[in-house]
Amino acid sequence: MVSVDAQAETEMPTVTVDGTEIEVPDGATVLQACELAGKEIPRFCYHERLSIAGNCRMCLVEVKPGPPKPQASCALPATQGQEIRTDSEMVKKAREGVMEFLLINHPLDCPICDQGGECDLQDQSVAYGRGGSRYHENKRAVTEKYMGPLIKTIMTRCIHCTRCVRFSEEVAGVDEIGALYRGEDMQITTYLEHAAKHELSANVIDLCPVGALTSRPYAYEARPWELKKTLGIDVSDAMGSNIRIDARGREVLRVLPRNNDDVNEEWLSDKARWQVDGLARRRLDRVWIRRDGKLQPASWDEAFGMIAAAARGASVAAVAGDLLDCETMFAARRLMTALGSDLLESRQTGMSYPVGNLAGVNFNTTFAGIETADAVLVVGSHLRWEAPLLNVRLRKAAKRGAKIFIVGPYWDTTYAAEFLGDDASILHDLPDHVAAAMQSAARPAIVVGAGGLVAGAHGPALALAHAWNVVRDVDGVRWNGFNVLHMAAARMGALMLGFARPRGIADLAQAAPAVLLSLGADEVDYTRFTGALKVYVGHHGDKGAAAADIILPGSAYTEKAGTYVSTEGRVQFADKAAFAPGDAREDWTILRALADALGVSVGFDSFEQLRSAMIAEIPGLGVDGLVDFGPLPAAESAERAGGTIVYPVKDFYLTNPIARASATMQRCSAELLHGENLAEAAE
Amino acid sequence: MAERAPHPDTPELRARWGSFAWTNVNAEKVREIIGRYPEGRQRSAVMPLLDLAQRQVGQETSTQGWLPLPVMEYVAAQLDMPIIRVLEVATFYMMYNIAPVGRFHVQVCGTTPCMLRGSDDIMDACYARGMKKGHTTADGLWTLSEVECMGNCASAPMVQINDANYEDLTPARLDAVLDALARGEQPKEGTQDPARHTVEPVGALSNLNAMADGNHDYRGEWATAPA
Numbered sequence: 027m028v029s030v031d032a033q034a035e036t037e038m039p040t041v042t043v044d045g046t047e048i049e050v051p052d053g054a055t056v057l058q059a060c061e062l063a064g065k066e067i068p069r070f071c072y073h074e075r076l077s078i079a080g081n082c083r084m085c086l087v088e089v090k091p092g093p094p095k096p097q098a099s100c101a102l103p104a105t106q107g108q109e110i111r112t113d114s115e116m117v118k119k120a121r122e123g124v125m126e127f128l129l130i131n132h133p134l135d136c137p138i139c140d141q142g143g144e145c146d147l148q149d150q151s152v153a154y155g156r157g158g159s160r161y162h163e164n165k166r167a168v169t170e171k172y173m174g175p176l177i178k179t180i181m182t183r184c185i186h187c188t189r190c191v192r193f194s195e196e197v198a199g200v201d202e203i204g205a206l207y208r209g210e211d212m213q214i215t216t217y218l219e220h221a222a223k224h225e226l227s228a229n230v231i232d233l234c235p236v237g238a239l240t241s242r243p244y245a246y247e248a249r250p251w252e253l254k255k256t257l258g259i260d261v262s263d264a265m266g267s268n269i270r271i272d273a274r275g276r277e278v279l280r281v282l283p284r285n286n287d288d289v290n291e292e293w294l295s296d297k298a299r300w301q302v303d304g305l306a307r308r309r310l311d312r313v314w315i316r317r318d319g320k321l322q323p324a325s326w327d328e329a330f331g332m333i334a335a336a337a338r339g340a341s342v343a344a345v346a347g348d349l350l351d352c353e354t355m356f357a358a359r360r361l362m363t364a365l366g367s368d369l370l371e372s373r374q375t376g377m378s379y380p381v382g383n384l385a386g387v388n389f390n391t392t393f394a395g396i397e398t399a400d401a402v403l404v405v406g407s408h409l410r411w412e413a414p415l416l417n418v419r420l421r422k423a424a425k426r427g428a429k430i431f432i433v434g435p436y437w438d439t440t441y442a443a444e445f446l447g448d449d450a451s452i453l454h455d456l457p458d459h460v461a462a463a464m465q466s467a468a469r470p471a472i473v474v475g476a477g478g479l480v481a482g483a484h485g486p487a488l489a490l491a492h493a494w495n496v497v498r499d500v501d502g503v504r505w506n507g508f509n510v511l512h513m514a515a516a517r518m519g520a521l522m523l524g525f526a527r528p529r530g531i532a533d534l535a536q537a538a539p540a541v542l543l544s545l546g547a548d549e550v551d552y553t554r555f556t557g558a559l560k561v562y563v564g565h566h567g568d569k570g571a572a573a574a575d576i577i578l579p580g581s582a583y584t585e586k587a588g589t590y591v592s593t594e595g596r597v598q599f600a601d602k603a604a605f606a607p608g609d610a611r612e613d614w615t616i617l618r619a620l621a622d623a624l625g626v627s628v629g630f631d632s633f634e635q636l637r638s639a640m641i642a643e644i645p646g647l648g649v650d651g652l653v654d655f656g657p658l659p660a661a662e663s664a665e666r667a668g669g670t671i672v673y674p675v676k677d678f679y680l681t682n683p684i685a686r687a688s689a690t691m692q693r694c695s696a697e698l699l700h701g702e703n704l705a706e707a708a709e
Numbered sequence: 710m711a712e713r714a715p716h717p718d719t720p721e722l723r724a725r726w727g728s729f730a731w732t733n734v735n736a737e738k739v740r741e742i743i744g745r746y747p748e749g750r751q752r753s754a755v756m757p758l759l760d761l762a763q764r765q766v767g768q769e770t771s772t773q774g775w776l777p778l779p780v781m782e783y784v785a786a787q788l789d790m791p792i793i794r795v796l797e798v799a800t801f802y803m804m805y806n807i808a809p810v811g812r813f814h815v816q817v818c819g820t821t822p823c824m825l826r827g828s829d830d831i832m833d834a835c836y837a838r839g840m841k842k843g844h845t846t847a848d849g850l851w852t853l854s855e856v857e858c859m860g861n862c863a864s865a866p867m868v869q870i871n872d873a874n875y876e877d878l879t880p881a882r883l884d885a886v887l888d889a890l891a892r893g894e895q896p897k898e899g900t901q902d903p904a905r906h907t908v909e910p911v912g913a914l915s916n917l918n919a920m921a922d923g924n925h926d927y928r929g930e931w932a933t934a935p936a
């Protein structure tokens with residue numbers, strides 16, 4: 027009997043929650059046990075993805091055996107035979123007491139608080155509070171703390187849950203928020219009130235259970251119940267972060283992360299969150315035609331007529347931009363095919379890595395998988411700027427003991443990493459300890475970033491992947507340790523749709539097309555296409571529009587439904603959150619109308635037809651989830667990496683046309699990266 | 710308490726303390742202190758190091774010592790820890806002065822036992838000498854603070870002045886101590902009651918009398934346990 031009991035204790039403890047017996051996983055807390063039993067436990071400081079603090083006391087429950095008093099369930103391990111009550115008089119009284127203490131020093135300013143309507147304290151005081159105050163003394167007041175251009179603070183509302191402190195220390199890896207003083211005088215602040223300077227800083231706004239940390243750009247904009255919430259996919263990097271787009275009318279007011287453990291967990295980079303105010307500025311909302319060197323307003327018919335005249339019997343080419351959905355690219359491809367052209371490219375800056383087998387340019391380990399890697403070689407990627415949420419995953423791996431080596435110029439990692447040098451040629455002559463660490467690792471991973479691709483590191487990295495045998499079975503599960511990290515949200519989709527030429531965009535330049543269709547391509551060197559009629563289909567007046575001869579106003583990612591493929595080959599669908607401004611149309615309708623003007627047929631008349639035609643051609647795009655690209659291709663041994671690695675991102679906050687148009691992103695760039703003091707000017 | 714805040718970060722502060730470094734003697738102590746903790750756990754040394762830094766600043770300024778921000782940054786850099794974590798420690802504990810103090814830091818205990826034994830009079834005696842809570846006198850000699858329990862309740866009321874406790878105070882006894890300090894003397898620490906050696910009972914025993922001459926089992930004399 028004893029041995030059976032002992033076994034039960036080490037495996038699945040059985041506990042009784044409000045009279046219902048359930049088995050809980052070993053190591054679960056009483057709070058988790060209650061949740062498994064379907065009981066709601068109020069809490070402020072406890073958060074699934076942060077360490078346990080146990081300082082708000084809201085999660086009190088009655089537990090037997092144990093002291094005859096309520097216990098904080100978040101910090102109490104569930105053990106065999108516990109009797110837990112969440113519905114007793116003691117628990118009710120305890121919750122009311124905690125709530126009363128919390129509200130003693132919390133201001134009654136809900137009517138002017140931006141958290142109102144989505145505030146944990148508000149909701150829980152309604153559900154678990156006494157409904158009245160017995161406190162007549164003076165309340166505590168705390169001075170505002172400056173935390174940068176994204177985080178607005180009203181620290182009198184702070185209830186000291188320390189979620190923000192734990193987030194910046196544990197997840198972001200940038201210790202900058204702390205709790206100073208003690209007791210009643212405790213204050214949350216950054217050192218000397220410097221701005222929070224990392225790419226994930228705004229996540230503390232979501233974490234804050236009260237209105238102490240709210241969003242500065244969104245201050246006093248809207249109440250949550252006024253907003254239409256649309257499920258979308260972020261395009262500010264290639265992670266495919268799951269987002270919720272909150273819009274009122276046609277204006278997108280904010281973007282929040284959605285929970286997806288495989289992709290972004292529940293975090294979001296500051297750029298993905300706040301570039302959306304750029305959607306209302308510098309928009310292309312009518313047709314423009316360049317006449318006498320100047321762009322002048324025109325009509326759709328004029329523009330289509332000019333394009334048809336130029337394209338008749340001549341060569342056409344298309345370049346896909348970084349923010350595109352698959353449907354737009356597929357429509358463009360159909361149009362190009364109908365015109366007899368295969369001049370399609372998406373790698374705007376001239377990269378030409380081989381794409382015969384997309385497994386060779388995919389993030390095969392997956393974001394969730396890389397957490398478990400025990401040795402990682404990063405080749406030419408400034409992860410914090412190119413994929414901030416991937417950096418969070420690597421930090422987790424590093425905390426579990428993974429060795430991380432980086433080839434490329436130094437950047438401030440948030441974990442222990444060894445920089446091997448700036449020159450990509452080191453891949454052919456790795457230091458012994460690096461090779462030994464990678465060879466002896468159970469789950470080795472290689473990450474090739476854009477800087478590495480430019481320096482010709484793709485082939486050599488692939489050769490190393492084969493040499494180190496990074497594709498293997500670990501504990502019966504397939505482990506593929508070879509990864510390419512793209513930066514463009516559209517890249518994997520574009521490659522699947524064949525927007526790649528063997529020699530990259532140089533092939534297009536060499537073909538000297540009469541018409542160059544630029545689908546939101548803002549990073550192309552248009553001086554290579556001087557002879558072409560450059561038609562820009564896009565949404566922002568940025569570099570591409572400046573070089574264009576004809577501008578056809580399109581839709582941004584919030585203004586059209588679409589399919590996106592993230593850099594890990596994950597197909598995800600986004601819905602339309604708002605309408606594009608002015609004359610702007612959804613991109614596929616522009617291409618469909620253009621087909622009519624050019625006298626060709628593309629074979630679809632509606633978005634549904636377009637999507638089913640796309641899925642018929644590329645079935646992978648129709649299935650939500652990871653695409654299986656098959657085994658890794660062999661390395662082309664001739665390719666040699668060389669030259670100093672240069673990271674393509676020069677300014678994290680201004681990497682795409684939407685972000686460049688965003689006042690918030692401009693301010694972040696000026697203040698956080700270039701050290702300008704704009705704090706006063708913005709008030 | 711609420712007025713406690715780090716001394717402002719000004720160019721003057723940086724100029725004065727930006728080049729802070731351990732004296733040779735202290736550098737040796739720092740090595741010893743950090744050596745007490747396992748490899749990779751050197752952050753644990755933050756409290757003794759802050760104390761040492763405060764004392765060194767005290768030596769350099771002829772005061773009890775305090776912690777200018779650049780000095781905290783120096784300690785943070787030495788222990789390879791984020792400055793905000795150091796500031797958290799320094800602001801949490803009242804024993805770290807985060808703003809300049811005078812030659813003598815008079816910390817009057819005002820917690821219940823001392824209050825019942827007359828700490829208000831002790832505080833008044835300090836006020837009478839021109840001290841003001843949270844401030845340093847113009848001559849730079851005295852800084853007055855009210856603190857919570859110092860654990861000397863058996864000889865209340867008490868004050869702590871720098872590293873020494875003075876107990877069993879009356880306003881007159883406090884004046885004598887402060888006068889002696891002002892003259893540069895080192896008054897006797899501990900109880901200031903001439904009839905007392907340490908915290909033994911003053912005068913005759915008032916309870917547990919049967920224990921005076923030997924062990925005595927009181928248990929049989931207890932009333933029955935309360936219901």
